[in-house]
Amino acid sequence: MNANRLVLGGTVIYLFALSTVIVLIGGWITLLIFYWKNMKWRTQREDSKGKQLDHLVKKISSKQWKEIMLVAPFYHLLYSGSWHVYIPLRLNVLHVEQRILREEDWSMEQTKQWLALTIGYSYLTATGCSVVSILTKEWIILPAGLVIGLLFVVRLFVESSNQVTSRKIAIVAALPGLVSRLVLLIGAGETVQRAFIKIGLQFQTQQLEEPLPQQWQLAAIALQHGQSFEQVLEKFNKQCAVQEIATFSTILLLNYKRGGDQLVVALKEQTISLWETRKNIVKTKGEEASSKLVFPLVLLLFTMIVLIAAPAVMIAM
Numbered sequence: 001m002n003a004n005r006l007v008l009g010g011t012v013i014y015l016f017a018l019s020t021v022i023v024l025i026g027g028w029i030t031l032l033i034f035y036w037k038n039m040k041w042r043t044q045r046e047d048s049k050g051k052q053l054d055h056l057v058k059k060i061s062s063k064q065w066k067e068i069m070l071v072a073p074f075y076h077l078l079y080s081g082s083w084h085v086y087i088p089l090r091l092n093v094l095h096v097e098q099r100i101l102r103e104e105d106w107s108m109e110q111t112k113q114w115l116a117l118t119i120g121y122s123y124l125t126a127t128g129c130s131v132v133s134i135l136t137k138e139w140i141i142l143p144a145g146l147v148i149g150l151l152f153v154v155r156l157f158v159e160s161s162n163q164v165t166s167r168k169i170a171i172v173a174a175l176p177g178l179v180s181r182l183v184l185l186i187g188a189g190e191t192v193q194r195a196f197i198k199i200g201l202q203f204q205t206q207q208l209e210e211p212l213p214q215q216w217q218l219a220a221i222a223l224q225h226g227q228s229f230e231q232v233l234e235k236f237n238k239q240c241a242v243q244e245i246a247t248f249s250t251i252l253l254l255n256y257k258r259g260g261d262q263l264v265v266a267l268k269e270q271t272i273s274l275w276e277t278r279k280n281i282v283k284t285k286g287e288e289a290s291s292k293l294v295f296p297l298v299l300l301l302f303t304m305i306v307l308i309a310a311p312a313v314m315i316a317m
Contacts, residue, residue, distance in 0.1 A: 013139050020142065021134060024127040028073070070120030075113050090157065091115075097160045100241045101167065115156065122152035167211050171242045173281050174212040176274035179248065183267045192256035192263065197223050215239050229256060244274060 095111040129145020132138075178199060185195035200220020203213045219236040223229065230253060237249045251270060255263035 017130060017134050017139060017142050020146075021127070021130045024123070024130060028123065028127065070124065071113060071117050074119045074123070075116035077116075094157060094160055097164045101160070101163055118152055118156045122149040125149040125152065168242050169281055170210055171212045171240055172244050172274070173278050174210055175244055175248065176271055176278055178212065178216065179267055179271050179274060183264055183271065186264055186267075192252060193223060193229055196220060196229075196252075212240065229253075244277070 091111070094115070095106075095108050098111050098114070099106045126145050126149035129141050129148070133141040133145070181199055182192075182195050185198060186192060190198065196216075197220045200217045200223075203217040215236055218239075219232045222232045222235070233249045233253055237246050248270060251263070251266045255266060
């Protein structure tokens with residue numbers, strides 16, 4: 001009786017795994033057929049949306065077969081399907097985060113293409129694990145592959161948000177030192193624009209990894225090339241996308257022509273606030289680091305207890 005139940009259970013699991021593989025592979029083939037069948041019709045559309053897709057389709061078609069198989073069908077699903085209408089907020093947040101992390105002219109189509117590539121890898125992982133599960137009859141691989149495939153997409157959104165947060169913290173932490181240097185140069189008789197350029201050019205001989213020095217250097221180079229101070233600061237503010245930078249840019253724009261004590265006083269007041277913010281950031285990082293040590297310490301304590309108590313237990317037995 002128990003043997004029959006085991007056989008029946010194994011058969012059910014095998015049929016479930018087989019049906020999962022058929023659904024995944026069949027869905028992929030359906031997407032590919034649907035994409036290539038409708039590509040010509042899509043590229044002949046006269047509206048602006050069709051022209052954008054026509055350009056992107058030609059760009060995708062020139063890539064390697066692996067990227068075509070992964071990107072093209074899922075991008076087409078994202079572009080023409082109606083499912084993404086139900087999650088426009090998260091997609092827009094992802095797009096804004098990528099514009100901050102990458103470059104100013106990063107488009108929504110590029111965000112969808114990148115998301116489609118991630119979904120393609122996720123789908124490929126789930127399909128591959130399902131096939132391996134049937135071939136080896138290791139059924140644990142099937143749910144593990146589905147979970148790992150889902151985590152690919154979740155990781156995309158979580159990692160993007162974490163990178164933006166880390167970038168903001170790095171900018172806020174680096175800003176008070178640069179503002180203090182700017183105040184010293186202005187107090188020494190430099191104009192605001194010359195002081196800004198001088199600080200930016202000091203970074204040319206360094207390998208910059210922090211976002212704020214990179215953006216400051218680009219702004220200084222733009223000023224050297226003759227762009228107006230207002231345009232450069234506006235772009236500098238957009239590229240950094242941090243509230244503290246917006247306040248700093250506003251102070252400079254309101255006072256840079258007049259200069260003098262008013263600008264220095266305003267910058268010094270902001271510097272005090274920025275140093276307090278930096279202290280809070282360092283304090284928060286210290287608390288996070290100490291909390292990360294809790295689990296290893298508990299594990300070490302448990303190991304020591306086992307090592308000390310084991311001989312006593314064995315003697316008592």
